[in-house]
Amino acid sequence: xxxxxxxxxxxxxxxxxxxxxxxxxxxxxxxxxxxxxxxxxxxxxxxxxxxxxxxxxxxxxxxxxxxxxxxxxxxxxxxxxxxxxxxxxxxxxxxxxxxxxxxxxxxxxxxxxxxxxxxxxxxxxxxxxxxxxxxxxxxxxxxxxxxxxxxxxxxxxxxxxxxxxxxxxxxxxxxxxxxxxxxxxxxxxxxxxxxxxxxxxxxxxxxxxxxxxxxxxxxxxxxxxxxxxxxxxxxxxxxxxxxxxxxxxxxxxxxxxxxxxxxxxxxxxxxxxxxxxxxxxxxxxxxxxxxxxxxxxxxxxxxxxxxxxxxxxxxxxxxxxxxxxxxxxxxxxxxxxxxxxxxxxxxxxxxxxxxxxxxxxxxxxxxxx
Amino acid sequence: xxxxxxxxxxxxxxxxxxxxxxxxxxxxxxxxxxxxxxxxxxxxxxxxxxxxxxxxxxxxxxxxxxxxxxxxxxxxxxxxxxxxxxxxxxxxxxxxxxxxxxxxxxxxxxxxxxxxxxxxxxxxxxxxxxxxxxxxxxxxxxxxxxxxxxxxxxxxxxxxxxxxxxxxxxxxxxxxxxxxxxxxxxxxxxxxxxxxxxxxxxxxxxxxxxxxxxxxxxxxxxxxxxxxxxxxxxxxxxxxxxxxxxxxxxxxxxxxxxxxxxxxxxxxxxxxxxxxxxxxxxxxxxxxxxxxxxxxxxxxxxxxxxxxxxxxxxxxxxxxxxxxxxxxxxxxxxxxxxxxxxxxxxxxxxxxxxxxxxxxxxxxxxxxxxxxxxxxxxxxxxxxxxxxxxxxxxxxxxxxxxxxxxxxxxxxxxxxxxxxxxxxxxxxxxxxxxxxxxxxxxxxxxxxxxxxxxxxxxxxxxxxxxxxxxxxxxxxxxxxxxxxxxxxxxxxxxxxxxxxxxxxxxxxxxxxxxxxxxxxxx
Numbered sequence: 001x002x003x004x005x006x007x008x009x010x011x012x013x014x015x016x017x018x019x020x021x022x023x024x025x026x027x028x029x030x031x032x033x034x035x036x037x038x039x040x041x042x043x044x045x046x047x048x049x050x051x052x053x054x055x056x057x058x059x060x061x062x063x064x065x066x067x068x069x070x071x072x073x074x075x076x077x078x079x080x081x082x083x084x085x086x087x088x089x090x091x092x093x094x095x096x097x098x099x100x101x102x103x104x105x106x107x108x109x110x111x112x113x114x115x116x117x118x119x120x121x122x123x124x125x126x127x128x129x130x131x132x133x134x135x136x137x138x139x140x141x142x143x144x145x146x147x148x149x150x151x152x153x154x155x156x157x158x159x160x161x162x163x164x165x166x167x168x169x170x171x172x173x174x175x176x177x178x179x180x181x182x183x184x185x186x187x188x189x190x191x192x193x194x195x196x197x198x199x200x201x202x203x204x205x206x207x208x209x210x211x212x213x214x215x216x217x218x219x220x221x222x223x224x225x226x227x228x229x230x231x232x233x234x235x236x237x238x239x240x241x242x243x244x245x246x247x248x249x250x251x252x253x254x255x256x257x258x259x260x261x262x263x264x265x266x267x268x269x270x271x272x273x274x275x276x277x278x279x280x281x282x283x284x285x286x287x288x289x290x291x292x293x294x295x296x297x298x299x300x301x302x303x304x305x306x307x308x309x310x311x312x313x314x315x316x317x318x319x320x321x322x323x324x325x326x327x328x329x330x331x332x333x334x335x336x337x338x339x340x341x342x343x344x345x346x347x348x349x350x351x352x353x354x355x356x357x358x359x360x361x362x363x364x365x366x367x368x369x
Numbered sequence: 370x371x372x373x374x375x376x377x378x379x380x381x382x383x384x385x386x387x388x389x390x391x392x393x394x395x396x397x398x399x400x401x402x403x404x405x406x407x408x409x410x411x412x413x414x415x416x417x418x419x420x421x422x423x424x425x426x427x428x429x430x431x432x433x434x435x436x437x438x439x440x441x442x443x444x445x446x447x448x449x450x451x452x453x454x455x456x457x458x459x460x461x462x463x464x465x466x467x468x469x470x471x472x473x474x475x476x477x478x479x480x481x482x483x484x485x486x487x488x489x490x491x492x493x494x495x496x497x498x499x500x501x502x503x504x505x506x507x508x509x510x511x512x513x514x515x516x517x518x519x520x521x522x523x524x525x526x527x528x529x530x531x532x533x534x535x536x537x538x539x540x541x542x543x544x545x546x547x548x549x550x551x552x553x554x555x556x557x558x559x560x561x562x563x564x565x566x567x568x569x570x571x572x573x574x575x576x577x578x579x580x581x582x583x584x585x586x587x588x589x590x591x592x593x594x595x596x597x598x599x600x601x602x603x604x605x606x607x608x609x610x611x612x613x614x615x616x617x618x619x620x621x622x623x624x625x626x627x628x629x630x631x632x633x634x635x636x637x638x639x640x641x642x643x644x645x646x647x648x649x650x651x652x653x654x655x656x657x658x659x660x661x662x663x664x665x666x667x668x669x670x671x672x673x674x675x676x677x678x679x680x681x682x683x684x685x686x687x688x689x690x691x692x693x694x695x696x697x698x699x700x701x702x703x704x705x706x707x708x709x710x711x712x713x714x715x716x717x718x719x720x721x722x723x724x725x726x727x728x729x730x731x732x733x734x735x736x737x738x739x740x741x742x743x744x745x746x747x748x749x750x751x752x753x754x755x756x757x758x759x760x761x762x763x764x765x766x767x768x769x770x771x772x773x774x775x776x777x778x779x780x781x782x783x784x785x786x787x788x789x790x791x792x793x794x795x796x797x798x799x800x801x802x803x804x805x806x807x808x809x810x811x812x813x814x815x816x817x818x819x820x821x822x823x824x825x826x827x828x829x830x831x832x833x834x835x836x837x838x839x840x841x842x843x844x845x846x847x848x849x850x851x852x853x854x855x856x857x858x859x860x861x862x863x864x865x866x867x868x869x870x871x872x873x874x875x876x877x878x879x880x881x882x883x884x885x886x887x888x889x890x891x
Contacts, residue, residue, distance in 0.1 A: 226756050231740075231747050238733040244685060245722070245730050246744045247710030 034344035060322020076213035084264035097159030099289025100166035105269020108136035137266020145258030149251030383432035410592035424456035425449035455533030470513035552879035635838035641691035666853025721805035734785035769798030790821030
């Protein structure tokens with residue numbers, strides 16, 4: 001008679017409770033493990049000393065004051081888009097259109113700067129372009145929200161497709177405004193008059209961007225945690241039926257929340273054009289709409305946590321760039337290391353949520369004889 | 370309890386663990402041929418898990434199963450069938466667009482006819498013939514050609530039973546078979562089970578209803594919290610003894626029914642008609658009055674419009690036609706038709722509603738107790754406009770935990786982590802804290818253990834004595850008969866009768882539920 005033990009070798013159960021301490025121990029452990037794996041890969045494939053590679057990654061982000069500021073700028077922009085997506089995600093509205101909503105803001109700002117540059121005082125132009133950018137971002141987010149609220153369309157596909165539409169419209173206007181003709185680029189807008197450019201405060205070009213990002217992040221944290229609207233949107237996200245049951249107008253909450261998303265994305269687009277880049281390209285948003293999704297998820301939708309997860313991603317991408325130039329390595333090598341580290345960081349979430357049990361001793365065999 | 374015969378099935382030291390939950394612990398159970406055995410226990414006591422191991426759905430972590438004294442290995446439902454064990458699950462597993470006969474032969478080679486060039490021909494006729502034979506033998510009423518989508522719940526159940534018999538099972542396990550049946554259908558099922566017993570079949574019924582145990586079984590095996598407590602001969606025991614074994618201590622078994630006081634109309638519903646989005650009529654011309662200080666029970670087979678009725682009153686269902694008049698203390702009337710829950714609340718009408726779907730509608734499963742308390746109150750003005758007041762709900766959560774003896778690690782625990790009874794206490798506690806004038810509840814004790822159920826009955830009676838108009842949708846007729854002052858019976862979206870809860874009986878209710886009684890009674 002077949003009486004072999006049927007207990008599987010490993011078996012996975014969901015954890016009931018885990019302390020914050022354990023959680024962070026798992027996270028840090030996974031990063032340490034990732035660094036070890038990366039070190040092995042580095043040694044085998046490039047015969048370089050992994051520690052000098054790591055040191056140069058660190059250099060790439062924190063090596064000089066200039067590098068630190070540009071890291072902070074990158075982080076601020078990424079953080080703003082991540083924060084913008086958060087209320088939608090908390091509402092289980094999978095907004096993948098952060099990129100498109102930012103592009104709408106970019107286009108609105110550029111349009112104002114090009115058409116009104118020199119016609120109105122720079123200060124007025126800044127305000128007009130800000131309003132235009134916020135409205136454009138809000139409009140771009142409103143469309144999928146309205147369709148979802150009204151006809152229950154799938155927001156994932158809808159927002160995703162809206163990204164490409166936005167990029168194509170931007171491409172169209174780049175051709176119209178290209179300068180010099182035939183270059184396929186707009187070049188620096190109002191480069192001599194600097195009309196519509198954001199002022200430099202404290203002598204640091206990116207200080208304003210960083211400040212705005214900090215304010216937005218903290219404000220979002222408070223909005224989600226302490227306001228009635230924040231509470232409403234999490235009820236809608238958890239259960240639309242419960243929301244209906246207590247009289248929350250689900251459609252209204254969806255539209256309102258997405259307008260908030262769009263406004264923050266529009267603000268980000270405004271900062272990109274008027275504050276940092278002073279031009280418009282089709283790649284100005286640089287995939288941050290998607291990267292922001294990852295930042296938000298890694299931080300479990302806690303805006304303050306996104307400072308950390310955003311920092312990790314920005315640090316990795318800057319470090320990857322640095323080692324490829326410092327050691328003359330193919331750029332893909334940096335990407336491999338980034339990939340390994342992200343794999344471990346995301347993987348650690350699995351071990352935070354689940355527990356793995358290994359098969360115990362074969363007690364049954366003894367009973368069998 | 371010893372028996373000189375060899376048990377048909379004997380389960381020895383069976384243990385099954387799911388993660389950190391021990392579903393069965395060292396269970397020993399003997400089942401003898403030609404007997405009807407009830408497996409009695411509260412929800413979560415491990416009845417279904419134990420039987421699933423017998424029918425090959427789960428494999429025990431420890432222990433062994435013997436049949437006729439020989440150890441056997443049951444590791445799949447097919448193994449179970451090979452040993453003549455068949456299980457009828459609570460949720461039917463039938464293909465809707467197939468006929469009864471097609472469903473019955475699904476997945477077996479019995480109906481194979483002659484082989485033509487390697488292909489075997491499906492011999493439906495022979496199959497139908499055998500199905501008829503089985504039906505005649507035990508008194509089933511099945512038309513082999515009827516499609517499943519045309520069948521009532523009890524017909525579907527019959528098909529499931531025939532399916533198991535067709536496969537040659539002589540040990541049948543039925544998981545809560547009466548949960549979906551009317552009293553009359555239950556009687557019919559029991560008659561069939563008795564015929565099967567007379568034919569030498571062994572029947573195991575999983576149940577938590579005592580009167581069914583008494584009505585049908587020869588023996589009753591009791592499980593409590595995953596452990597085997599004992600087996601009794603049904604004739605030699607009584608409801609009180611069984612309950613005590615099931616719960617583990619003495620419990621009182623009668624529900625209070627205080628005399629109604631200050632009875633005045635509170636809700637007057639006239640000609641209420643509700644249709645689904647697809648235009649299917651769910652409520653058809655429903656009229657009744659709910660009075661203050663009175664419990665109005667609502668009986669009916671599930672899906673007869675109970676859910677729609679309560680949701681329509683609560684402002685969650687679009688109303689096709691009709692009136693819902695709320696009568697205030699001074700006699701002023703407010704029509705609630707077309708209002709959403711916020712508008713109703715703003716009128717000062719305090720309408721508490723404990724919906725059927727506790728975690729999907731009444732509460733937010735992933736939020737903690739305090740945040741769930743806030744669902745009803747978060748719109749109230751806080752100290753800063755636009756911001757939520759966290760303090761009041763937190764205090765309310767503490768009060769509810771304290772007064773209703775909710776078992777929870779803390780008020781910061783997400784409610785999905787609580788057991789069914791505690792979830793319901795949280796929900797009922799919050800609704801009662803609204804100081805309602807109307808309390809509606811749907812299947813308030815479904816899935817609750819005996820203690821939690823009685824606590825809910827007590828709370829309902831307290832509200833009734835406070836002068837609240839209570840509308841209580843129930844499925845257990847015994848409970849409805851003990852708790853309600855009046856009982857409204859719904860049948861297919863229509864009111865088939867309103868009867869006095871003190872004068873009516875189960876038979877009358879059963880007839881009204883299937884409209885066999887016909888006509889308006891009260």
